[in-house]
Amino acid sequence: MNAATQVSILDLPLDERRGTRAMTWFILTELGLFVVLFFAYFYIGSTATLWPTD
Amino acid sequence: MATVSAAQRLTHLWETPHTWWGALATVDHKTIGKRYLVTALIFLLLGGVEALLMRVQLSASDLRVLDPETYNQLFSMHGITMIFWYASPILSGFGNFLIPLMLGARDMALPRLNAFSYWMFLFSGVFLYVSLALAQAPHAGWFAYAPYTNAAYSPGLNMDFYAIALVLLTVSTTAGAVNFLVTIFRLRAPGMSINRMPLLMYSTATTSVLAVLSLPALTAACVFLELDRQWGTHFFDSAAGGTPLLWQHTFWFFGHPWVYIIFLPATGMISMLLPVFARRPIVGYTWVAVATVLTGVVGMGVWVHHMFAVGMSQLSMSFFSAASMTISIFSTVQVFAWLATLWTGRPVLTTSMLFALGFIATFIIGGLNGVATAVIPFDWQLTDTYFVVSHLHYVLIGANVFPVFAAFYYWLPKMTGRLMNESTGKWSFWLMFIGFNVAFFPMQITGLLGMPRRIYTYPAGMGWDTINLVITIGAFVFALGVLVSVVNFLVGSRTGALAGKDPWHADTLEWSLPSPPPAYGSVHIPTVVSRHPLWGEHEEEHDPSGERILDQQRLTITTSALDAVPIGLAKMPEDTITPLAVSVAVMAVFTALLLKAVWVAAAMVLVMLLLIAAWLWPREEKLA
Numbered sequence: 001m002n003a004a005t006q007v008s009i010l011d012l013p014l015d016e017r018r019g020t021r022a023m024t025w026f027i028l029t030e031l032g033l034f035v036v037l038f039f040a041y042f043y044i045g046s047t048a049t050l051w052p053t054d
Numbered sequence: 055m056a057t058v059s060a061a062q063r064l065t066h067l068w069e070t071p072h073t074w075w076g077a078l079a080t081v082d083h084k085t086i087g088k089r090y091l092v093t094a095l096i097f098l099l100l101g102g103v104e105a106l107l108m109r110v111q112l113s114a115s116d117l118r119v120l121d122p123e124t125y126n127q128l129f130s131m132h133g134i135t136m137i138f139w140y141a142s143p144i145l146s147g148f149g150n151f152l153i154p155l156m157l158g159a160r161d162m163a164l165p166r167l168n169a170f171s172y173w174m175f176l177f178s179g180v181f182l183y184v185s186l187a188l189a190q191a192p193h194a195g196w197f198a199y200a201p202y203t204n205a206a207y208s209p210g211l212n213m214d215f216y217a218i219a220l221v222l223l224t225v226s227t228t229a230g231a232v233n234f235l236v237t238i239f240r241l242r243a244p245g246m247s248i249n250r251m252p253l254l255m256y257s258t259a260t261t262s263v264l265a266v267l268s269l270p271a272l273t274a275a276c277v278f279l280e281l282d283r284q285w286g287t288h289f290f291d292s293a294a295g296g297t298p299l300l301w302q303h304t305f306w307f308f309g310h311p312w313v314y315i316i317f318l319p320a321t322g323m324i325s326m327l328l329p330v331f332a333r334r335p336i337v338g339y340t341w342v343a344v345a346t347v348l349t350g351v352v353g354m355g356v357w358v359h360h361m362f363a364v365g366m367s368q369l370s371m372s373f374f375s376a377a378s379m380t381i382s383i384f385s386t387v388q389v390f391a392w393l394a395t396l397w398t399g400r401p402v403l404t405t406s407m408l409f410a411l412g413f414i415a416t417f418i419i420g421g422l423n424g425v426a427t428a429v430i431p432f433d434w435q436l437t438d439t440y441f442v443v444s445h446l447h448y449v450l451i452g453a454n455v456f457p458v459f460a461a462f463y464y465w466l467p468k469m470t471g472r473l474m475n476e477s478t479g480k481w482s483f484w485l486m487f488i489g490f491n492v493a494f495f496p497m498q499i500t501g502l503l504g505m506p507r508r509i510y511t512y513p514a515g516m517g518w519d520t521i522n523l524v525i526t527i528g529a530f531v532f533a534l535g536v537l538v539s540v541v542n543f544l545v546g547s548r549t550g551a552l553a554g555k556d557p558w559h560a561d562t563l564e565w566s567l568p569s570p571p572p573a574y575g576s577v578h579i580p581t582v583v584s585r586h587p588l589w590g591e592h593e594e595e596h597d598p599s600g601e602r603i604l605d606q607q608r609l610t611i612t613t614s615a616l617d618a619v620p621i622g623l624a625k626m627p628e629d630t631i632t633p634l635a636v637s638v639a640v641m642a643v644f645t646a647l648l649l650k651a652v653w654v655a656a657a658m659v660l661v662m663l664l665l666i667a668a669w670l671w672p673r674e675e676k677l678a
Contacts, residue, residue: 009244009579009601015612015622018163018236025232025266032270036307040274040289040300047297 063605064574068160070629079629081165082573086172087151088469093176094144095540098455100183101135102533104128109493113526115514125510126193127212131186133196134216138223139179141316141454146171146230148461149258149319151469153234155564155571156252158243158580158594160610161626163236166633166669167229173637174226178219181641185215192216195508197305198279200290200298205283211648214283217276218644224269224276225640231265234258239615243563243594245582246618252562253336256343257322260350264311267354272308275301284650299364306357314353316450318346320457321388324410327464328392330560331407332399335586338391345387352381362430363437371430378428385421389414404558405479409460412487413452420448423498438508441501447494459486459539466543467557471569472550478542485535492528496521561586566594578602579611582618632669639665 045051070080080086108128111120120128150168154161162168185191190211194202203213238259242251278289279301288294290301329336336342358366358374392414401407423445427433436442459482467473505518512518556565565588567576579602580587580594587594597603604610608626613619639662646655 009604009611009620009623012611012620012622015240015624017622018240018612018624021236021240022164022167022232025235026228029228029232029266029270032267033274036271036274036304040278040304043300043303044289044296047299048295050295 060600060603060605061572061574061577064577064603065572067605067608068573070573075631076629078634079631081161081169081627081629081633083150083154083162083165083168084469084571084573086168087147087149089172090143090147090150090175093172093179094140094147097135097139097179098144098536099540101132101140102536104132104135106529106533108132109526109529111510112512113523115512115516115519117511120510122510123193126508127186127189127191129508130192130195130198130216131182134182134192136450137196137312137316138220139175139182141450142227142312143175144458145258145261145316145319145454146175146227148323148458148465149234149254152465152564153237153255153258154241155567155575156254156562157237157241157246158563158576158582159237159241160575160579160604160608162233163241163624164233166627166630167233170633170637171226171230171233173634174222174229174640177637177641178222178226181222181645182215182219185212185219190215197309198301200279200282200301201292203279203283203301204290208283214280214648217279217283218648221273221276222640222644224273227265228269231262231269234262235266238262240612241610241624242613242618243580243582244611244613244618244620246613248616248618249340250582250585250618253325253339253342253346254319254322256346257318257325260347261315261318264315264350264353268308268311268315270308271304275304275308278304280647299361302361302364303357306360310357310360311350311353313449314349317453318349320413320454320461322346323461323464324392324413324457325388326562327406327460327558327560328410329395329399330464330558331402331404331410332395333402334395334399335561335589336391337394337398338387339585341387342391345384345391349381349384352377352384356381359428359433362433375428375430379425382421382425382428385417389418389421404463405474405476405483406460406463406558408480408483409456409463412483413456413460416448416452416456416487416490419495420445420452424449436501438506439501440497440505440507443507444494444497444501447497451490451494456486459483462539462543464558465564466547467550467553468564468567468569468571470547470550471553472546472548473553473557474542474546474550478538482535482538482542485538486532487535489528489531489533489535493525493532494528496525496528500525556588561589563587563594566592579604628673630669630673632665636662636665636669 070076070082070085107120108125111117111125150162192198192215193212194208198213198216201207238255281287282289282291288296290296290298292298325336325342356374356378358370359378362371423441427436427442427445463474463479500518500521503517505512505516553569555568563580564571576595578595578597582594584590602611604623608628609623610626611620612622612624614621639658642658643655643662646658
């Protein structure tokens, strides 16, 4: 038997962090969204003769 | 007797009532997985009918079966349906059903989010197809290049349906990807360390990370498109300071990883079933796992190879050309691992195995003509010709449809408890394999002869007529093969021979369960001491003290990410209607936005927030 089976399962604490872990990935997605928004800003800026337009 | 009563208690805890309410409220991963599979198969058939209509139109020169606008809508809907509403969701279906069972978990990590993902997938597809019923379907191809999609050139609601449906689908896919990641890294059975995971976990985890990182680009692109079309911005309007190339960059930054999202889990399924029918463990497990992950890493950096013809600097094109060639190395590692497994094993030619072999053959052709188009001067000659249509179908049908059908023949006995008819399955395979090659190999020739893609007809005298007629015949043969399998699935699921627990003598944990598996999975959450738990002596359910039954309330074991050491007990939610209600509210918000009913949309946002609060509200727990 390996170490995994020596742990008493019923003594384990309640793990309520699944949502936190999921939220970490969601925040990464949001980060990706902001990366794309900044990319769009600078990419349009690089092709525009006047930037920012105002 | 103790086990029988534990099974009864677990059934009471986990089984969804067989009522309408239960059907709408269930969060059972197996039910949701099967729903994904059935829905995605329906979309496959819809996309297939669209393809056949196009092939009738192109079977000879100067035909007028379809008018240009209808043809544009059909080829756009065909691509959109197949790529977004079939190819990835069908893999989500297999993942939903199989992954918790393979990991020895009771359910996905976030069951309510799982139900929400499915409802959003279904409703977004219905939303898209409403456009076809209104004759306002998207008509600018599946990648919808600006400026064709600007309001000036596409004034109807066609491209609004496209943009909004895709945003809705990204909500579903992102939620699904996050769920897979948390499940794979937290709910593996004790002892299933990362080097003992089934290879399907590597491919699913890799594609889930790709989805999380790349989907925001699609969301942003579609929001820009809607803002341009409906709210007066100019992201893609070069006359007003925008640039159409922004669409191409953002779309393909998402689009190329998406190719791997719909391909890697399929290869993962092949890596699961091919060794079983070769009667030996896969050769080079570690190499295949690493190659899978590296495909994902490099796959994030090749999107510009879709844009070689737009006029960019030599340096950037050279970089992306090199990256595109590099990525073939990782696919080649997998192909050689499968070939070595076959070579050193004792292959059994079941229907599932035939589809796996068909996949390898077609995928190699698709890979080779893909490398050819990664060479920039060659790409310049062939871009927007039927050569590219051939390539993408060799990759997408080769690396998705054939593995998916292999997976159906392999896992449907587990899902339904019954074996599919093998000889009917083999007929289906040969019809599909021959039909596929007759349909798509000649497209390389028409491409080399200069036939552009997305034309609704062509004049006589171009030398394309005969080849196109052959292609159309091949397409119908391929469709017949698909239909034979679908009928086989329907009939076999009801009247096939009983499958038993493990009809293929397979090695992974799902085969230790009855077919179909009970609502709770295994009575004792298993422990894993080997990469192939069911091959050789195994005692994964050995639990003399009964501590891994967990039959007092809905619980499963959470484990550490690398070594799968138990770290906690996770409470799992009861069945609830709130995921369905929230997805209906989300649909209402976006439908109101489509119709520019801003106040209705705002009201529906409030309703949605209230429903989310109801979702999060603590509930009384059901005890056994």
